[in-house]
Amino acid sequence: MLASELYSPTLREIPSDAVVISHKYMLKAGMMRKISSGFYAFLPLAFRSIRKVENIIREEMAAIGSQEILMPIVQPAELWQQSGRWEVYGEEMIKLLDRHGHEYCLGPTHEELITALVHMDISSYKQLPVSLYQMQNKYRDEKRPRFGLMRSREFIMKDAYTFDKDQEGLDKQYKLMYEAYTKIFTRCGLNFRPVVADSGAIGGTGSHEFEVIADSGEADIVYCKDCDFAANTEAVEPNVLTSDIHNEKEKEIVETPGQHTIEMVCNFLHAPVKQSIKAVVYKLDDTVVLAMVRGDHEVNEVRLQNLFHAVNLEMASEEDLKRCGLTAGYISPIGLKAVENFEIVADKTVMEMEDACCGGNETDKHFIHVNPKRDFDSHVKVETIRLITSEDVCPVCGGRIELKKGIEVGQVFKLGTKYSEKLGCTYLDSNGKLKPMIMGSYGIGVTRTVAASIEQNHDDDGIIWPVAIAPYEAVIIPANNKDEDVMKAAERLYEEMEDYHDEFVLDDRNERAGIKFKDADLIGYPLRITIGKKWKENGMVEIKLRRSGEVREVPLSECKSEVLRMLKELHEKNL
Numbered sequence: 001m002l003a004s005e006l007y008s009p010t011l012r013e014i015p016s017d018a019v020v021i022s023h024k025y026m027l028k029a030g031m032m033r034k035i036s037s038g039f040y041a042f043l044p045l046a047f048r049s050i051r052k053v054e055n056i057i058r059e060e061m062a063a064i065g066s067q068e069i070l071m072p073i074v075q076p077a078e079l080w081q082q083s084g085r086w087e088v089y090g091e092e093m094i095k096l097l098d099r100h101g102h103e104y105c106l107g108p109t110h111e112e113l114i115t116a117l118v119h120m121d122i123s124s125y126k127q128l129p130v131s132l133y134q135m136q137n138k139y140r141d142e143k144r145p146r147f148g149l150m151r152s153r154e155f156i157m158k159d160a161y162t163f164d165k166d167q168e169g170l171d172k173q174y175k176l177m178y179e180a181y182t183k184i185f186t187r188c189g190l191n192f193r194p195v196v197a198d199s200g201a202i203g204g205t206g207s208h209e210f211e212v213i214a215d216s217g218e219a220d221i222v223y224c225k226d227c228d229f230a231a232n233t234e235a236v237e238p239n240v241l242t243s244d245i246h247n248e249k250e251k252e253i254v255e256t257p258g259q260h261t262i263e264m265v266c267n268f269l270h271a272p273v274k275q276s277i278k279a280v281v282y283k284l285d286d287t288v289v290l291a292m293v294r295g296d297h298e299v300n301e302v303r304l305q306n307l308f309h310a311v312n313l314e315m316a317s318e319e320d321l322k323r324c325g326l327t328a329g330y331i332s333p334i335g336l337k338a339v340e341n342f343e344i345v346a347d348k349t350v351m352e353m354e355d356a357c358c359g360g361n362e363t364d365k366h367f368i369h370v371n372p373k374r375d376f377d378s379h380v381k382v383e384t385i386r387l388i389t390s391e392d393v394c395p396v397c398g399g400r401i402e403l404k405k406g407i408e409v410g411q412v413f414k415l416g417t418k419y420s421e422k423l424g425c426t427y428l429d430s431n432g433k434l435k436p437m438i439m440g441s442y443g444i445g446v447t448r449t450v451a452a453s454i455e456q457n458h459d460d461d462g463i464i465w466p467v468a469i470a471p472y473e474a475v476i477i478p479a480n481n482k483d484e485d486v487m488k489a490a491e492r493l494y495e496e497m498e499d500y501h502d503e504f505v506l507d508d509r510n511e512r513a514g515i516k517f518k519d520a521d522l523i524g525y526p527l528r529i530t531i532g533k534k535w536k537e538n539g540m541v542e543i544k545l546r547r548s549g550e551v552r553e554v555p556l557s558e559c560k561s562e563v564l565r566m567l568k569e570l571h572e573k574n575l
Contacts, residue, residue, distance in 0.1 A: 028462075217406040
């Protein structure tokens with residue numbers, strides 16, 4: 001590809017609404033353009049990277065016997081109503097009507113549709129197992145689609161589904177997909193971790209996420225330094241912490257004028273934060289829930305949501321607080337009256353505290369010397385509802401743990417019979433009995449993988465692509481277009497690479513060498529080959545590795561073989 005013909009309109013100024021690195025660099029490097037909030041057009045450079053990720057996926061899916069199909073983006077409401085998800089999926093679902101008033105949605109996922117599809121043709125245990133996947137656009141009306149491809153309204157996803165006759169078959173398919181995903185992300189050159197995850201709205205009995213390690217990640221993951229335990233923090237049940245403080249004093253209410261936050265109260269009372277009880281009030285569907293954790297801990301909202309089997313979770317309103325007799329900033333479960341659709345949950349660690357402080361259920365008042373086991377009412381539910389922290393130990397081996405930020409790029413689920421039962425996807429077993437098929441669901445965010453790679457692989461100058469998913473693997477730069485000999489040498493080298501033209505760019509633009517170098521670093525070509533002053537002086541060509549910055553000098557006659565050798569090494573090492 002000649003750079004003069006490549007449609008990659010670079011920007012000198014980054015749009016103000018671009019926040020994360022991948023968004024900034026993909027816009028600046030001329031890889032994509034924003035069409036509307038959360039919707040992007042992919043230009044040639046981005047599209048090539050997307051296709052490379054897709055091709056890696058296709059190869060690994062074929063290796064485990066999964067077959068590619070293509071399902072409609074538009075899905076009928078009846079299927080979602082039958083599964084029970086039409087009303088509960090939430091505002092993220094984009095719904096529409098046809099001219100006849102029939103309801104549809106733009107598919108955010110395809111569990112319902114694939115289940116209905118398989119139900120049409122599979123009826124016997126002899127036809128199982130079945131493993132199918134697709135590459136398809138998905139649509140979710142994100143509330144704040146402001147991070148480019150990290151959280152957009154339209155995105156490309158690989159979604160796969162398996163159908164088996166029993167749990168043993170599902171376990172086998174799940175293992176195959178897990179291993180295939182590990183190979184896919186390894187081949188994409190990503191530093192990632194598979195972690196135990198919550199199944200969320202998809203449902204099922206088991207799940208793993210594949211998290212790309214990056215400071216910009218939205219997910220918090222924890223892993224053990226002493227064993228192979230790794231999980232999303234939301235999926236972890238941390239150990240119960242006991243108190244090293246003991247107290248026999250009776251609870252006492254004290255004046256705390258204007259002190260309405262944990263930090264303010266603890267400073268006022270000269271108490272450490274971990275001796276306070278934090279109260280957070282949620283609205284879970286129609287139920288108001290008062291959740292209590294230690295002052296230095298955070299509520300695990302996913303675990304809380306699962307505890308109440310709730311579809312929607314939001315912060316309680318002032319009206320909700322008033323109805324339940326709660327005073328914002330001064331909340332505790334002590335002395336509260338029973339109210340319909342009002343529940344109180346205390347974390348197990350809270351119940352081990354002694355000599356704690358908490359709200360007095362009255363403005364400017366707090367309780368001190370609180371022993372929750374003694375002072376909380378019996379109707380308070382006790383569950384583990386806190387998030388694990390870096391001060392905890394591994395819940396498996398008791399070893400050292402570390403918390404990292406991650407970007408979720410894939411997830412695998414053991415669905416079981418959640419969808420097959422509701423949608424009548426059954427088969428006849430060897431005894432002629434009708435049984436629901438056992439399902440698995442497996443997704444990879446294709447466009448999100450591209451963005452995650454940039455979030456993990458970049459510097460101040462631009463993108464550092466892993467070679468397997470780089471738009472092009474190398475760029476040839478004649479340092480001086482006005483020098484006829486330099487241009488001819490660059491063109492000869494490019495012609496020598498005829499068999500590899502699809503992966504090489506010749507920067508033949510009439511621009512200064514400095515601009516070409518800056519654009520090469522911005523776009524992130526793994527190799528930069530420069531023919532310039534040194535070639536004129538002693539016949540040497542510079543080959544620069546984008547990742548390390550290492551520069552090698554070779555004679556022009558040896559350049560082709562050295563470049564191909566270096567590219568082969570990058571591929572073999574997944575760099």
